[in-house]
Amino acid sequence: MSIHNENNYNENMIKIVSPLDGSLLGAVKAMSQSEVDTNIEKAKKAFYEWREYPLSKRADIMYKAADLLLANTKRVAELLLMEIGKDQKSAESEITRTADFIRFTADTAKSIHGESIQGDNFSGFSKEKFAMVTREPVGVVLAISPFNYPINLAASKIAPALVSGNTVVFKPATTGSLCGIELAKIFLEAGLPEGALTVITGKGSEIGDYIVTHPDISFINFTGSTEVGLDISKKVHMVPLLMELGGKDAAIVLKDADLPFAAKNIAAGAFSYSGQRCTAVKRIIVINEVADKLIGYLKDEIGKLRVGNPLTVQAEVVPLISEKAADFVWGLIEDAKEKGARMVMGGKREGTLIYPTLFDEVTEDMRIAWEEPFGPVLPILRVNTVEEAVALANKSEYGLQASVFTENITDAFHVAGKLEVGTVHINNKTERGPDHFPFLGVKKSGIGTQGIRYSIEAMTRVKATVINLNR
Known part of the structure; x- marks a missing residue:
């Protein structure tokens, strides 16, 4: 009213x-x-x-x-x-x-x-x-x-x-x-x-x-x-x-993934509506030997995102819902910087508007590795093997969704079978829907x-x- x-x-x-x-x-x-x-x-x-x-x-x-x-x-x-x-x-x-x-x-x-x-x-x-x-x-x-x-x-x-x-x-x-x-x-x-x-x-x-x-x-x-x-x-x-x-949805990128395609999906999945979605991509777990190439493509895709107030511009990255929400996300960014993560891009704030922020070299002692930001900040965690990727993904207290990017369908199903989540997306961003599909979380996700x-x-x-x- x-x-x-x-x-x-x-x-x-x-x-x-x-x-x-x-x-x-x-x-x-x-x-x-x-x-x-x-x-x-x-x-x-x-x-x-x-x-x-x-x-x-x-x-x-x-x-x-x-x-x-x-x-x-x-x-x-x-x-x-x-x-x-x-x-x-x-x-x-x-x-x-x-x-x-x-x-x-x-x-x-x-x-x-x-x-x-x-x-x-x-x-x-x-x-x-x-x-x-x-x-x-x-x-x-x-x-x-x-x-x-x-x-x-x-x-x-x-x-x-x-x-x-x-x-x-x-x-x-x-x-x-x-x-x-x-x-x-x-x-x-x-x-x-x-x-x-x-x-x-x-x-x-x-x-x-x-x-x-x-x-x-x-x-x-x-x-x-x-x-x-x-x-x-x-x-x-x-x-x-x-x-x-809640969720801490991982995008797992294997060494034979289509990297430009993966980067496009991850950027959209992480930053649309400023990441204020339960099913947003909230961390990248990537095989080390392709991490640098993936970051290059991610920079291009994130750079295309429009940032601003939707009252004046058609933007994907918009002001967060409240000052409290923005302060929380900013706290995650500050913690990652203090503990040695490398900021690839972003790290800029204007009131409740936080620009899309990408961190590399994130380690497990950083809050951003585990906490759900509900905001436009994305950490990259590097691993050497598929087994390490699965173990790191499953270490989270959350289990809503995950994505696996690979051109090898056998590897895709192998990883999907090991992940402790409600839904695994193969070669797509995490998302809810279609709405007649089952949607669920395990562990602390639902x-x-x-x-x-x-x-x-x-x-x-x-x-x-x-x-x-x-x-």
Whole structure:
């Protein structure tokens, strides 16, 4: 909601300020625990009505939501640009992709069927006994989305939950909450019954623990930092979790890789939207004998990147989401310099805008070797063998994704089989999608599997009705 007069703000409102120019975009309510109770109660009540909607009717509402989202592309893209600093092209792409996601979700839900199981398939039981197996909605789903994809990563939780017959309590990140509210309005305009989708806004320090431990929440779908994800998992008991957390995605470059191609992919994967993506390339592990050549190509590719404020230039490298985020990235850069890393290019800062920075000769005692920057800084770690590359990649506490660049398909599959990650990309940058592919992390990078079909299955439960014909 927009507020036209700053005097209208009070202590119960959270101001939303643009990271691009500091302008006041609006405000959201800092809800109290009692207001959280009200929203969750609405969702719980609506569940018993919504679950009875025929799947075809739930799907039709999803299709209409996708159409409405596309019809509002320009307006929502402008809000995305202003609220989270994403360039216009990327903002419009996020909306188009999200509309496709919602449509495909409805299509996929129609193709998920139950099954019947004959009892005599198991020794000692009669064919007169069989089970009818169906999938049932779990109840009230708590969907918590991050700032960086406030439309796409919200819809990737909301649409599979709703089409499955669940109701949703949606908690967007504070930065990105205006976008999240707009998305919720579109779903509601598409025909959701009252309470099927409610939105909670507020300070995590005041209502965060209260929401995740609320007794009427049946499932939690969270995307965000590993720190917050670990905290949620410690406090929640007997409630299923689906989490996408942090990553330290490695691009492993073997000696027979197509180096110009690898450099182009790595630069795009590391620096688009200033690296503010869970699946951004966050380190290069390269065989030493080709490292110098790779760096030459990387310098060319990074040099082509456009840097600046998307209000004035179509840029890939844009201001970071906050001063705090920029300070963190700058701290990683300073630490690497102090410990002897060689800065190949970059190392320049203008407020929250940090220029794409590439380090060579990074060693394992440097923070940048292990910590997730969520910013435009990329370390190169040199190794002598494929085995060293795999061992170094697996040494991370994270396990989201990795890339392997090689012209030898045998080596590619060998390395892919050894890597402790959810997804390995062969000869491509790390990235999420296509959205019907499985998406998951291991170790501290997540719990459970996302992707359209997998998300629907995660947010439903199997129910068996056993029929005995021999009476």
